[in-house]
Amino acid sequence: MGRRRWSVWSRITGWGLLLVATGQAQGAEPVLSEQEFLNEMPVVLSASRLNQPVQDAPGAVTVIDRQTILASGFRDIVDVLRLVPGFYVGHFSGNEAVLSRGIAGHLFGRIQVLVDGRSVYMPLFGQVHWSVLPVDVEDVERIEVVRGPNAASFGANSFLGVVNIVTRHPEQDPGWFVGARLGDPAERSGTLRHAGAWGPWHYRLTLGHREDAGFPRRPDDTRIDHASLLAEWRVTPADTVQVMAGYAGGRLGQGWPGDPKDPPRDQAAASGHVHLRWQRVTATDDEWMVQLYHTFQRSREQAEVPPIGLVRLKQDSDRHEIELQRTQGLGAQTRLVWGGSLRHDTVHAPLYLGTDARRSVRVARVFAHGEWRPSPAWTVNAGAMVENNDLTGTDTMPRLSVTRHWGDHHSLRLGISGATRTPTLLEAAADYRLGGVVYYLGAGDVGAERLVARELAYLARYPEHGIHGGIRVFEERLRDLLYPDKNAPASVFLFKSGNRLTRQGIETELRIERGATRLTLAHGYLRVTGVSGTSQDAVTDLTEADPRHTFALLLDHRFPQGVRASVGLYHYGNMWPLGAGGDLQRAYNRLDLRLARTFRGRHGETEVAVGVQNALGSYPDFLWDPVDPTKRNEFRTRGYVALRTQF
Amino acid sequence: MAAGAAARVGLVLSEDGPAYQEFVGRFRSVVGASRSFLLAGRAADFSAATLAAEAPELIVAVGMRAAEAVLRADTGRPVLAVLVPRLAYPHLRSLAKGQAFTAIYLDQPLERRLGLVVLALPDRRRLATLVGPDSAADLKPLQNAAAERGLAVTGERIEREADLLPALRRVLASADVFLAIPDPLVINGNTAQSILLTTYRAQVPVVGYSKAYVDAGALLAVYSTPAQIAQQAAEMVAGLGAFTALPAPQYPKYYSVAVNAHVARSMGIAIEPETVLLERLKALGARE
Numbered sequence: 001m002g003r004r005r006w007s008v009w010s011r012i013t014g015w016g017l018l019l020v021a022t023g024q025a026q027g028a029e030p031v032l033s034e035q036e037f038l039n040e041m042p043v044v045l046s047a048s049r050l051n052q053p054v055q056d057a058p059g060a061v062t063v064i065d066r067q068t069i070l071a072s073g074f075r076d077i078v079d080v081l082r083l084v085p086g087f088y089v090g091h092f093s094g095n096e097a098v099l100s101r102g103i104a105g106h107l108f109g110r111i112q113v114l115v116d117g118r119s120v121y122m123p124l125f126g127q128v129h130w131s132v133l134p135v136d137v138e139d140v141e142r143i144e145v146v147r148g149p150n151a152a153s154f155g156a157n158s159f160l161g162v163v164n165i166v167t168r169h170p171e172q173d174p175g176w177f178v179g180a181r182l183g184d185p186a187e188r189s190g191t192l193r194h195a196g197a198w199g200p201w202h203y204r205l206t207l208g209h210r211e212d213a214g215f216p217r218r219p220d221d222t223r224i225d226h227a228s229l230l231a232e233w234r235v236t237p238a239d240t241v242q243v244m245a246g247y248a249g250g251r252l253g254q255g256w257p258g259d260p261k262d263p264p265r266d267q268a269a270a271s272g273h274v275h276l277r278w279q280r281v282t283a284t285d286d287e288w289m290v291q292l293y294h295t296f297q298r299s300r301e302q303a304e305v306p307p308i309g310l311v312r313l314k315q316d317s318d319r320h321e322i323e324l325q326r327t328q329g330l331g332a333q334t335r336l337v338w339g340g341s342l343r344h345d346t347v348h349a350p351l352y353l354g355t356d357a358r359r360s361v362r363v364a365r366v367f368a369h370g371e372w373r374p375s376p377a378w379t380v381n382a383g384a385m386v387e388n389n390d391l392t393g394t395d396t397m398p399r400l401s402v403t404r405h406w407g408d409h410h411s412l413r414l415g416i417s418g419a420t421r422t423p424t425l426l427e428a429a430a431d432y433r434l435g436g437v438v439y440y441l442g443a444g445d446v447g448a449e450r451l452v453a454r455e456l457a458y459l460a461r462y463p464e465h466g467i468h469g470g471i472r473v474f475e476e477r478l479r480d481l482l483y484p485d486k487n488a489p490a491s492v493f494l495f496k497s498g499n500r501l502t503r504q505g506i507e508t509e510l511r512i513e514r515g516a517t518r519l520t521l522a523h524g525y526l527r528v529t530g531v532s533g534t535s536q537d538a539v540t541d542l543t544e545a546d547p548r549h550t551f552a553l554l555l556d557h558r559f560p561q562g563v564r565a566s567v568g569l570y571h572y573g574n575m576w577p578l579g580a581g582g583d584l585q586r587a588y589n590r591l592d593l594r595l596a597r598t599f600r601g602r603h604g605e606t607e608v609a610v611g612v613q614n615a616l617g618s619y620p621d622f623l624w625d626p627v628d629p630t631k632r633n634e635f636r637t638r639g640y641v642a643l644r645t646q647f
Numbered sequence: 648m649a650a651g652a653a654a655r656v657g658l659v660l661s662e663d664g665p666a667y668q669e670f671v672g673r674f675r676s677v678v679g680a681s682r683s684f685l686l687a688g689r690a691a692d693f694s695a696a697t698l699a700a701e702a703p704e705l706i707v708a709v710g711m712r713a714a715e716a717v718l719r720a721d722t723g724r725p726v727l728a729v730l731v732p733r734l735a736y737p738h739l740r741s742l743a744k745g746q747a748f749t750a751i752y753l754d755q756p757l758e759r760r761l762g763l764v765v766l767a768l769p770d771r772r773r774l775a776t777l778v779g780p781d782s783a784a785d786l787k788p789l790q791n792a793a794a795e796r797g798l799a800v801t802g803e804r805i806e807r808e809a810d811l812l813p814a815l816r817r818v819l820a821s822a823d824v825f826l827a828i829p830d831p832l833v834i835n836g837n838t839a840q841s842i843l844l845t846t847y848r849a850q851v852p853v854v855g856y857s858k859a860y861v862d863a864g865a866l867l868a869v870y871s872t873p874a875q876i877a878q879q880a881a882e883m884v885a886g887l888g889a890f891t892a893l894p895a896p897q898y899p900k901y902y903s904v905a906v907n908a909h910v911a912r913s914m915g916i917a918i919e920p921e922t923v924l925l926e927r928l929k930a931l932g933a934r935e
Contacts, residue, residue, distance in 0.1 A: 031738060032781065032831045033711035034730040037753050037857040038666040038873070044843040045864030050913040066848070141848070171841035172848070174812060283862065284909040332908070408917045463915045464770055604813070 042237045046281040047327045047335070051144075055411040055459050056371065058381035058401045060147040060472055062509060066168075068520060069140060071556035071566040073594040073611045073640075075181060075189060075210075077137050077165065078130040082570050083552045084145045085507035086524030087161070090577065090585075090622030091633050094185075094214020095131040095222040095252040098577070098622055101147065101161040102503065102526060104545050106579030106622075108482070110421055110449075112150075112158040115165045116230075116244060118275050118293050121157055123317050123345035123361065124352065126424040129297055132271045134226040134246030136208045138179055138191050138644075141168040147507060148453050148474065149419030151385055151397035153337075153369055159421040159451060160476075170195040170204040170230060175604070176647050183611075183640025186213035186221075203231040214253060215621070215633040219264040224250035239280050244293075247272035256631060260306055267301040267313075285329030289339075295319045308435035316348040337383075338368040347425050352440075354431025361425065363389040379403040387420070391428055392448040395420045413457040413472075420448035427482045427495045443482055443495035452477045466513035475504045483538045499538050502530035516558040524550040547573035547587070562599060568592035583626040588619035590635075604647025613638040656884055657686035657703030659693050659717050661710025661730075670709050670730065670873040670880075677881035683707075690716040698722055705890045707880060711735055714750075718742040725890040727751070729880050730873060732829055734781050736896060749893040751879055754829055754856055755869050756898045757785075757792045762931045763869045763904065764824060764854055765796050767924055768916070774800045775822030775851070777814055779832030789828075800826070811838055812845060819849045826854045827865065839863060850914055861905040866916065868905050869928065875901035904928060 054061050062084045074080050078097040081087045090098040092106045099109055108126040112119065115135050121128050146154075146162035154162045172195075179191040188211045195204040206228045214220030228246035235241055249270035255262045275293035296319070302312045325339035343363040350356045369383030384398040401415030423443060432440040457472030478501045484493035505526040512519040526546050533539040551571040558564045570590040577585060596609035618636045625631035656678060660667040675683050686701055687693035690712040698720070707727045708714040714728035718739060725747035728739055733752040740748065764774065774793060778786050786802045793800045801822055803814040811833065819825065825846045827834055834842065843864040846853050855865030858872075879900045887893070904925040911918045919927075 031711065032732045032734045032829055034661070034666070034732065034753055036829055036831070036834065037732070037859070037870070038730070039859060041839055041859040041863040043863055044840045045847055045907075045910055045913075047909065049844075049847075049864075050909060053912050053915060056912070169840075169844050172812075172844055174809070174841075284864075284907065408915075461915060600817075 040237045042234060042240075043281040043284055045284065046279075046287050047285050047329075050284070051142075054468070054470070055403065055405060055413075055461065056373075056379045056381075058153075058369075058371075058383070058399060059150055059415060059417065060455065060457060060470070060474075060507060062145045062147060062522070064143045064145070066141055067518065067556070068554065069137065069143070071518070071564070071594070072554055072568055073566065073592055073609070073613070075137060075187075076130060077133070077135065077140060077143070078128075080137075080143060081145065081163065083520055083522055083554060084147065085509050085522040085552075086147055086505065086526065086550060087145070088547065088550060088572060088575075088577075090572075091215070091635075092579070092622055093218070093254070093633065094212065094220035096220075097128075097130040099128065099130075099163075100546075100577075102476075102546050103160070103481075103501075103542065104547075104575060104577040106577075108424060108427065110157065110159040111161040111163060112154050113163045113165070114154070116167055116275070117164075117277070117291060117323075118244075118273060118295060119157075119319065119321065119343075120273075120295060122297055122424075123319060124315060124347045124349055124425050126157065126426075129269070129271060131210075131222055131252060132224060132248045132250075132269045132297065134228045134248035134272055135165065135167065136191050136193075136206050136226065136228070138177065138193065139167045139204065139206055139228070141166050141172070148455065148476070149397075149417045149451055150399070151387075151417075151419035153367065153383065153385075157421060159419050159449065167230065168204070170202040170232060173204070173646065177645070179642070179644045181640055181642040183212075183642075184636070184638035185216070187211065187638075187640065198231075200235075201231045201233050203229065205229050216636065217630065217634070218256055219253035221253040222250075224248055224252075224269075238282050239278065242275075242277040242279070244275035244277075245273065254301055255303065259628075259631075263303045263305065265301055265303045267299055269297075269299045271295070271297040283329070285327060285335055287325075287327040289325045289327075290323070292322045293320070305434065311351070311434060313351050314349060315352065318346045320344045333373045335371045336368065337370075338366075340364070340366040345425075349425075351434075352426060352432055353429050353442075354433060359425055359429060361390050361422070363387060363422070377405050379405070381415075389422050392420070392422050392446075395448055409460060409462060411459040413455070413459070415453075415455045415457070417453045419451045419453070421451070422448050423482055423495075423497075430495065438492045440484070440493045441495065443497055446482070446497040447480055449481050449497075450479050467511070469508075469510040471506065471508045473504070473506050475502070477502050481542070483533065483542065485535045486537050496534040496538075499533040499542060500531065501528065501542050503528045518554075518556045520552070520554040522550075522552040526550075541576065541578055544576040545578050547575040549573040562597050564596045564598070566592075566594045568594075577622055583624050585620060585622060585624055589616055590619065591615045601647075604645060606643070606645040609640075609642045609644070611640050611642070613640070655701075655703050656683040656705045656707055657698075657701055658683060659687045659690065659706060659708045659713040660685075661690050661712040663688055666730070666873045667709055670877045673874040673877035674707070674881050677878060678884055687713075687716075693717060693720065695720060695722070698724075705884065707884075711739075714739050715742060718746065718748065721746065725893055727880060727883070727893065729753075729876050733896075733898075734785075734829060747890070747893050750896040751876055751883070752896065752898050753871065753876065754898075755871070755902060757789055759869055759898075759902070759928065759932060760826065760854065760856070761789075761792055761796055761798065763867065763924065763928055764798065764826070766927050766931065767867055767906075767918055768824060768852070771823040771852075772798050773822045774798055774824045774826050775818035776800060776802045776826045776828055777811065777818065777830075777833045778802055778804050778828055779830040780804070780806065781832065782828050782830035785828060789826075805832065808832060808838065812841060815842065815845055816849075819846065819851050822851055824854060825851050827856055827860065829856050847910075847914075852910070852914055852916060858903075858905050861907050864907065864910055866907055866910050866914070867918070867924070869902050870905065871899035871902045875899060875903070902928075 144164040177193040191208045193206040226248035252267045255264040273295040277291040280288040321343040323341035346360040365387040367385035372380045388394040399417035403413040430440040430442040453476045455474040459470040481499035508523045510521040553569040556566040594611040598607045621633040621635040708717045728750040852866035855868035
């Protein structure tokens with residue numbers, strides 16, 4: 001304000017300008033001193049901030065950066081994962097996304113999902129409730145995806161994959177951001193963000209609204225408001241404290257018109273978190289981290305179901321976790337990461353679990369992971385996690401990988417990794433009855449699901465030509481898989497352990513960046529080679545659940561004058577996903593187009609974008625019920641216009 | 648006054664701290680403990696009274712605050728300022744008025760910094776930088792010196808801290824190296840973090856100007872330690888015929904190279920070890 005007043009004055013009197021100028025010259029401005037050269041500076045790019053080079057990682061890693069996310073035009077974070085080889089993204093309803101890397105199903109995703117190091121999958125269902133996640137895609141810096149088990153680093157549920165969503169630092173976007181998007185189906189969404197400094201704190205406060213009508217002919221609309229805060233205080237050059245809090249809540253449409261057992265209704269849904277983190281970084285590879293967080297999900301819905309009467313469906317889940325992690329460089333060749341955590345999940349879901357009591361699961365784990373580079377030609381990664389929980393006792397999850405590098409361009413990695421998955425509370429303790437009829441029963445006291453994964457990967461990179469690529473073949477042997485056995489009496493779904501599945505696959509990815517053009521290619525091939533199960537249905541279902549091929553292409557080009565165009569092409573092969581009504585989901589291709597122009601002003605920039613999603617015509621998304629063919633998610637061609645402005 | 652064997656040098660430090668102690672230790676060991684003494688351990692302790700008692704023939708002011716205090720006192724003794732940035736020299740010169748005064752800068756000559764870029768990152772020829780009001784005059788010489796080495800420099804001048812990130816994004820759009828220029832507006836405790844984060848996200852490595860900057864996340868830097876500056880200061884003192892005839896201000900003669908191997912690996916940049924880069928940089932300096 002003061003500055004502006006002065007500039008007005010200066011126009012009135014030439015002296016004003018002179019006075020301001022001399023005032024500044026005489027010591028109002030800081031004079032450069034030796035402090036800027038000699039003083040300790042905070043370690044900004046510490047080990048946890050730096051992307052680990054893909055060629056040194058212990059397993060297959062895909063990193064999706066912000067440019068790619070923006071170019072994709074996806075509003076929902078989960079959709080971005082279509083760009084990861086072997087990942088499937090579908091929709092059980094317009095407000096319930098399905099994410100899998102094999103064994104595609106409505107529930108039990110078998111994938112660990114973290115937001116800024118906080119585990120967000122639901123303890124009851126094992127999936128993430130993406131619609132009610134208080135994270136705005138505008139705040140996402142990058143998404144790191146581990147394609148395969150990484151229990152040794154991330155623990156429970158890091159079974160078939162790990163998705164780590166990293167949000168931006170407040171200092172990356174100082175000022176205001178306003179985003180708005182209008183589109184099909186009746187989509188209206190908006191984001192308002194401010195990032196700045198308040199005393200010693202750097203903060204980012206984001207408010208958002210998401211609203212759309214979901215798929216045609218079903219009441220699966222979304223109306224969610226969300227707010228999130230990230231504040232960081234650099235207490236000393238080495239110590240930072242971060243406080244994160246978020247809340248998302250609103251209404252989600254549920255049910256089907258004309259289905260008395262699943263009538264149209266609104267679900268009140270909410271989720272949120274409070275997250276405190278302390279970090280001490282004394283060198284790039286010397287770091288302490290302690291974090292404490294609470295995440296929760298709530299849902300309430302009720303419906304008149306004849307002849308039972310009013311049915312109330314309630315689900316309250318809470319997760320508390322405290323975690324310590326130490327990163328240590330031991331000489332130039334070795335780096336060690338070790339730590340441990342204590343987690344407490346509680347669920348109150350009377351109808352799902354058949355009890356009005358809160359059920360809880362405690363998990364304790366310790367882990368250590370070492371990276372050893374005895375010479376520029378070799379990287380050895382070894383690690384293990386020991387985990388104890390109330391449901392399945394104590395398990396050890398080891399991993400080992402050896403990578404040979406040839407110069408700067410080629411690497412070959414051989415790896416083996418073990419993982420376990422603790423059953424979700426639904427699989428372990430379901431007791432779902434309506435009007436005295438049993439629908440689902442948990443497996444009771446069973447062990448964890450187990451996985452041994454082996455892989456051979458070749459990685460190539462020519463950064464001087466903007467080329468990065470990799471191909472890997474893998475085999476994953478899963479045993480003690482839980483699956484509902486539909487042959488139990490009276491159509492009771494009884495979760496049973498003891499299913500086995502062996503699968504092999506090839507995953508390929510390629511990224512080319514030349515001048516103003518970026519190309520991302522991802523392909524996954526998956527073949528189930530052996531299944532044995534507790535029932536013939538289980539064998540059939542597990543064999544056929546996944547598409548044999550998944551493919552994604554994103555081409556993004558920046559033209560002069562701030563014009564940017566992108567084309568996304570996505571393919572999933574035939575599949576019979578689990579919990580989807582049971583019938584074949586035919587292969588489909590989806591074409592997304594986006595055209596944007598950025599206008600740069602003196603104080604900010606504004607982007608206007610138009611886009612088409614699925615330009616090729618309708619496809620059924622995940623759900624297609626052969627008994628009632630009207631029950632399907634018809635993904636029609638959608639258009640949108642979007643405005644993003646930062647100032 | 649001849650700088651004979653009995654001539655004594657008084658040291659004035661800005662404050663107490665490891666960097667100043669490092670300077671004092673090396674300086675006195677080279678010059679000789681009997682020929683030098685600590686006049687004031689902190690700039691605030693310096694006064695005309697101590698000066699009269701000790702009667703040094705040359706004052707070495709270590710750091711900006713020491714230099715300001717000594718020059719403002721107008722002692723009539725020749726002054727050598729060390730650990731001072733080149734940008735601050737005109738300010739000190741104006742304080743010196745008629746006093747005999749010179750300095751050894753803390754920062755490296757442009758030629759040396761650019762030489763390191765060429766040696767360490769031979770494939771990267773598009774540099775970006777930001778300057779503030781204080782350093783604005785450096786931009787043109789930088790561009791000229793860069794052009795001689797086949798490098799192009801995109802630079803912008805910012806007037807206030809709020810302009811920093813928009814300007815940074817603009818210059819990074821067409822750059823593959825960011826060359827940090829010391830300027831109180833551009834790089835300070837507040838902005839170091841956002842510059843390193845933004846450049847890292849753009850996958851543009853930062854060439855810093857200090858060891859601390861490299862530890863914080865810059866890819867590499869050529870810099871001088873207080874001990875290296877002390878060596879040069881001591882040699883200058885020993886070589887002087889008379890303290891009244893001081894040489895022109897100098898850039899550091901002795902220097903080191905720091906590389907952040909973690910950042911290099913994470914950005915996929917193949918880079919020579921520090922020792923190799925230093926030898927090659929010295930060889931390059933000898934040729935030029």
